[in-house]
Amino acid sequence: xxxxxxxxxxxxxxxxxxxxxxxxxxxxxxxxxxxxxxxxxxxxxxxxxxxxxxxxxxxxxxxxxxxxxxxxxxxxxxxxxxxxxxxxxxxxxxxxxxxxxxxxxxxxxxxxxxxxxxxxxxxxxxxxxxxxxxxxxxxxxxxxxxxxxxxxxxxxxxxxxxxxxxxxxxxxxxxxxxxxxxxxxxxxxxxxxxxxxxxxxxxxxxxxxxxxxxxxxxxxxxxxxxxxxxxxxxxxxxxxxxxxxxxxxxxxxxxxxxxxxxxxxxxxxxxxxxxxxxxxxxxxxxxxxxxxxxxxxxxxxxxxxxxxxxxxxxxxxxxxxxxxxxxx
Numbered sequence: 470x471x472x473x474x475x476x477x478x479x480x481x482x483x484x485x486x487x488x489x490x491x492x493x494x495x496x497x498x499x500x501x502x503x504x505x506x507x508x509x510x511x512x513x514x515x516x517x518x519x520x521x522x523x524x525x526x527x528x529x530x531x532x533x534x535x536x537x538x539x540x541x542x543x544x545x546x547x548x549x550x551x552x553x554x555x556x557x558x559x560x561x562x563x564x565x566x567x568x569x570x571x572x573x574x575x576x577x578x579x580x581x582x583x584x585x586x587x588x589x590x591x592x593x594x595x596x597x598x599x600x601x602x603x604x605x606x607x608x609x610x611x612x613x614x615x616x617x618x619x620x621x622x623x624x625x626x627x628x629x630x631x632x633x634x635x636x637x638x639x640x641x642x643x644x645x646x647x648x649x650x651x652x653x654x655x656x657x658x659x660x661x662x663x664x665x666x667x668x669x670x671x672x673x674x675x676x677x678x679x680x681x682x683x684x685x686x687x688x689x690x691x692x693x694x695x696x697x698x699x700x701x702x703x704x705x706x707x708x709x710x711x712x713x714x715x716x717x718x719x720x721x722x723x724x725x726x727x728x729x730x731x732x733x734x735x736x737x738x739x740x741x742x743x744x745x746x747x748x749x750x751x752x753x754x755x756x757x758x759x760x761x762x763x764x765x766x767x768x769x770x771x772x773x774x775x776x777x778x779x780x781x782x783x784x785x786x787x788x789x790x791x792x793x794x795x796x797x
Contacts, residue, residue, distance in 0.1 A: 503761050604635065668727040
């Protein structure tokens with residue numbers, strides 16, 4: 470099967486003058502090579518396409534593929550992860566992962582939490598701050614945590630985001646608003662254990678492949694799975710598979726969120742427990758990183774005994790099953 474690969478490379482944007490943190494979500498050549506090699510071993514014919522400009526040029530030139538393996542993050546605004554899926558939909562081109570609606574919805578963490586809350590799923594109480602003047606209306610109990618509303622890979626998540634009073638909250642919000650140019654999500658800080666769940670499949674076929682606990686080591690930034698901790702996870706974080714009733718509760722919550730938000734083929738769901746040990750939805754990534762040995766989804770799959778090729782095969786199989794259902 471001919472499979473096109475769409476992606477954004479960090480190095481391309483760094484060469485254009487972007488700061489390293491600004492392109493933290495973009496992929497490395499090693500990730501593209503790993504996906505390409507896995508698809509080849511699975512008997513497919515992968516073809517590198519590139520990002521949105523290259524994709525548009527290829528489509529307008531008449532190129533088509535049996536399937537597009539899309540991991541392009543896009544650039545600019547809340548709809549950036551929806552850009553490539555939207556173009557592919559316009560051209561009737563099948564692809565892996567979620568559609569434009571879900572990609573936009575889940576990138577905006579507050580919008581996703583509103584849907585999750587409406588589904589009756591646990592998520593911390595929150596407020597969205599567009600201007601520090603709005604903080605006067607926030608009635609949430611401290612401690613609180615503040616982070617950008619639409620960033621990934623831990624961007625804007627740091628130990629200083631945990632605040633214990635109004636003055637500290639105002640200072641953090643002011644800094645985040647200025648730095649990221651987007652609203653700030655302020656939510657109740659949950660003091661319990663942190664988990665991430667890998668979900669494979671679509672709709673009723675979706676299942677949790679593993680529940681992984683994120684354990685911060687002594688040299689890590691305390692209490693939060695921050696940008697710094699994520700980028701340097703090899704020396705700052707220990708990952709362990711979870712089991713038992715708590716893991717089952719995490720898996721059930723993650724699958725319900727995946728289905729309720731319309732995620733397709735695969736996602737990674739981040740959860741944190743409150744003071745009673747009850748897991749809460751924090752955010753979901755329907756375009757989870759696929760860097761072997763570094764990204765959470767391949768790590769947790771590996772801990773559960775699922776190899777990288779098997780993960781890629783499951784994603785492709787889910788997309789093909791969806792395509793077959795539509796064709797029928």
